[in-house]
Amino acid sequence: MRDVAVIGIGCTKFGELWDKSFRTLFIEAGEMAISDAGLSGDQIDEIFIGNMSAGRFVGQEHVGALIADYSGLATNNIPATRVEAACASGGLAFRQAFTSVASGMADIVVAAGAEKMNDVGTEETTDVLAAAADREWEGIAGVTFPGLYAMIARDYMNKYGLTREQLAAVAVKNHDNGLHNPIAQFPTKITIEGVMSSSLVADPIRLLDCSPVTDGAAAVILCPLERAHEFTDTPIQVLASTQASATIALHDRQDISTLDATVAAGNRAFKMSGLERSDIDFVEVHDCFTIAELCAIEDLGFCKKGEAGKLTEEGETARHGKIPVNTSGGLKSCGHPVGATGVKQIYEVVLQLRGEAGKRQIDAEIGMTHNVGGTGATVVCNILGRA
């Protein structure tokens, strides 16, 4: 396999984007990435598109070809592939793009993700998202995504004595990072008290424990490392790209507050890169709910099981802590356009490694991403470093 680098990145503003369509969002992010890499469109060999449910959100399947076409790339008849694993769809797009370049199938490959979630009503959105869980055994019983993560949170609190304040501290920290991120949907300062007095969604999860419903898109461009300097002075090498699955339904798991797919994908990423946990300077994890960030930190091996709440409360996951988590603001503050999130995580890691993260810049040479589908049936991990 060939070494692979990221040479271009782009990301739209995340939010309720009433004046933009699904396809225009993709194109906006793609054009930013192409321009960032100093490429022309006809140099692109292949694209991978992460999207969860355009079929239900905007009545459109076949979105790989659609985006190739509306980006002007269909004139070269490039392969265009949509991949889907619910909220990990963006992560899959990146991993497939990596494999395509690493294998030698293609040289210049785009990985993009988008979701336009606000064009349908709240009830429909809730039902679409329930399609990420096991429809026949979870969705049909009426359980929603906040409901599933509430069960994880309750189990975790019972086992490890996590306090409500510690859970709230995750949201407060991520909003503090998002304050400095121009793409964030909610760049707003919040407090522990504010989280704890926000509306109850599914006990113990409250409104400010949840990532919002978001429109947005992100795109990155990969090429063989040996060609990266043709396009950029600051190539970022992909040191690992791994993926794992686990049971789709919560009730089939031995331990619902440990995500086996996170453990597996994380271990594989460290094995593939030859790195240790201590080599990682920062990590973007999948905080679709506050509890998810705590599980991720632990299941990736950055602290022992049950300790992530304390770590967060003590500021060790903040920008200048021991292991900064979600410097972007995470899904919590940036928003969570489900197909885009996995690619937006790469966007943030590349910005940080290039030193282009503005007021939220940290000192870092190696970063990691962690993208979850459903309640952990799919996990994608990536490790990136300065080339």
Added chain:
Amino acid sequence: MRDVAVIGIGCTKFGELWDKSFRTLFIEAGEMAISDAGLSGDQIDEIFIGNMSAGRFVGQEHVGALIADYSGLATNNIPATRVEAACASGGLAFRQAFTSVASGMADIVVAAGAEKMNDVGTEETTDVLAAAADREWEGIAGVTFPGLYAMIARDYMNKYGLTREQLAAVAVKNHDNGLHNPIAQFPTKITIEGVMSSSLVADPIRLLDCSPVTDGAAAVILCPLERAHEFTDTPIQVLASTQASATIALHDRQDISTLDATVAAGNRAFKMSGLERSDIDFVEVHDCFTIAELCAIEDLGFCKKGEAGKLTEEGETARHGKIPVNTSGGLKSCGHPVGATGVKQIYEVVLQLRGEAGKRQIDAEIGMTHNVGGTGATVVCNILGRA
């Protein structure tokens, strides 16, 4: 890149399968392929799942993980990726599986496809399939898939003087092949007169010009060629696996009766394999409508533009003709579970190359597949040969 071989195949009966669910169909095909390869499940490293629209047909996204889980493969946390390009979703699954093995990312990889289309009503099915075209410019205007292919057929007839009888001959030939295929949904003999007097769907397309709405699944297993003899005495080598895109909407094409993506994917397959058209002994093409088979034969380069009708009428695409087309019975007689079709084409080619095609067996060493998404915005081609 490593050489890759197919070592196991499986396919369910295609039809209206009221007693089987989406997930059980996948598992049935997967178990047949695993058993065919003499593998145990824990030897599998990765799976790719082709599916167009389980989100709308059965309310389920995240189907890669779902199938890994229900196949018992999630216990090993293997990567499970769903790919989608409408009716070419199965073809994409095969190509991604090929890339995964060729790159060295994985050794034993499953490519599977399924669609459960009969669980919703006819009107809903028509609307779901319209999501393969450009929703904003075609679907919203009320055009259905038979409508789009009717425009192609009318254009083709005007340009090349194709007769209604020649078009009907495609259906008659494919049903004659399907008669001998145990998986076929409609293993029924039909006549030119029968096609021409069947109900008009969208002029000039009649009911017996259309592939049916179908439930079904297919699965194949790939591994590095150098390991293939561990699992089978009759490995089939993948000599090329290519993909191309084109404009999604018909109105954006220079010539609607030539599929540019077929031309591009076909040319790439011949280049990748180093073979000539004359080396191909038979081909499975995407005959979602009779006109689509004629376009495919020409756009792949097996005859000049405008000549495929005559070729068919003269019997040269029949089982013992010059270039047998759709020995399986094609989408027309076998049925067209959209996510499964691209994998079922591989299934047929492998059966023929192994000499296991029963009464429809032909003498062949090299076969080709051609799988189309929408009206040709995505095309996947594969060439396989005895190893």
